[in-house]
Amino acid sequence: MRRLLWIGMLLAGLQARAQFDVAFTNSWALQSWYNPAAAGVGGQLDVHGVYSQQMAGFTGAPATMALTADLPLWFFGPSHGAGLGFMNDKAGLFTTKKIYLQYAYHQKLGKGRLSVGVRPVILTESFDGSKADIEDSSDPAFATSQVTGTAFDLDAGVRYTWGQRWYAGVSAAHLVSPTIRLGDEKSYELKVRPSLYATGGYKFRFRNPLYAVATDALLSTDLREWRGDLAARLLYDGAKHKLYGGVMYSPTYSVGVLLGINFHGVNIGYSYEIYTGGIGALNGTHEVMLGYQTDLNLFKKGKNLHKSVRLL
Template sequence: MFRRILIFVIFCAIAKNVHAQYDPQFSQNMFNKLAVNPGFAGTSESMNLIALNRNQWTGNLAIKTTVFSGDMPVKFFNLNSGIGLNFINDEIGNFTNLTMNLNYALKFELDKGTLSVGLNFGLLNQSLKALWTLDAIEGDYYNPSDPNVPAADVSGSAFDMGIGVYYKENKYYLGASLSHLNSPEANFKEEFNFKTTGTFYLLGGYNHKIEDTSYELLPSLFYKTDGKSFQVDVNTLVRYKRRYWGGITYRFQDAIVLLAGIEMKNGVRFGYSYDITTSAIASTGYGGTHELMVGYNLDIDFDKRTKRYKSVRYL
């Protein structure tokens, strides 16, 4: 059944004037804010580097996502600002979705915290491989004479942009953003128009230090919607000595996620999560998702031109 659904989705995606949700899913969203909110750029007051690899499900339903991102604070015309770069590659069956964008955020110091207003812009590329070998699927689902099925690999690119705001205080953060603000159309050919719809994100988190201990509670919330469907992640992490963490996430009607990580003394941190699928996909045997994150924070003093390691901070 799910193999049939996969083929149906592929065929629908290459039909004329298709509208589809584009943005990938992440479980370690608390570490991957720049990928969804350009307002986050430069708010960690250090150079922040992230690499993330996600393998969602298995078999014909498998989705593979790779992310490289980095951001840092800068000053433009004596204005407190932040810049960042995202590279996101998302493979879904025969589709490959590639996003490359630059991020800029202008920061405003308020009484208790910092408000950042950000913009990203770059290139959106979508490609479809003409691999229509369906021998493993029972039944006749492929008609080689169908004009909606390309006989060769096709791809298209379009200009893309998004906006976001991010507010940060000592113990908590809040953010809102909208991707694909201009609804880009990465046209494969004149007859294949793929219109990308935007995703609206809300995120927030809190840092609670447990008195007289070395433990901290780090609850957070991650919400996204494309106007037709929505997803909510409720996260809770426990961190020990600011170096070790573990926790759990409940993703509404989809999965329970287990998370763990460590920050090394040299500043490199590793995170891992595993999604235990609770939706109907679990009954197929294709459920289960692995996600690995590697990150590094580097404090930069531009005036003295020196570099020193700075302990990673969530907020």
């Protein structure tokens, strides 16, 4: 009979990731990360990298690096989108890696576009038992060396985009509910439960065209626990650069600030998230984001390039 690799609080962090994956503060800029149907929806090549250091000041606190890229494609009539991504998430003795490809089909519907996307994923989980402080190292229930396992996963989603004004979508992650078996003898198991995501956003415009307010929402659940994230950003669209500043709020979890600048297609952002559970204002999450967007419309004929509809 196989043994489950749950070691007190060390595995509590892993269990949380299995439920909600990684909750990025700048989720509004990583739309194709949470929903494969968003691949190519912005009409541009979109590349974003993010580094998140959670619970700053704590030894072994989660640190996540992710890279995502997507672009539009046009062939056989309707528009399509494709993308890829990578994540490395380290928390204590655990390391989770994810690599994926994704495809989206976009079809005009009414005054907007309906998108359907799918994403095959390779998940890799590692546990460094050689660094674990275990009283009885002979207990076979605990790994005492580096153990690693890999599994196939699948995500899918749908989304509706109305120009540059609003969008809404739903997606499901871990559809095959994979079991990652670790070690040479596959003695340890990690069961990843399916998760559901709902995203939406609306852009409020003013009489002064230089200013706007973008609001975004993300709801995630594994049907046992829930998390919601709300963000609002004031946008300034200048002649040479764009600026934004805003706030985010996750009920019962955290509050944070968002700052960023965009110039010549380069997007630089920083956020700080403070936990409301009493950890301390100086022990929040620092997140740095770097992105690049440009027109790169493969397989599309003519000179009329597709205008970006991404809510940045």
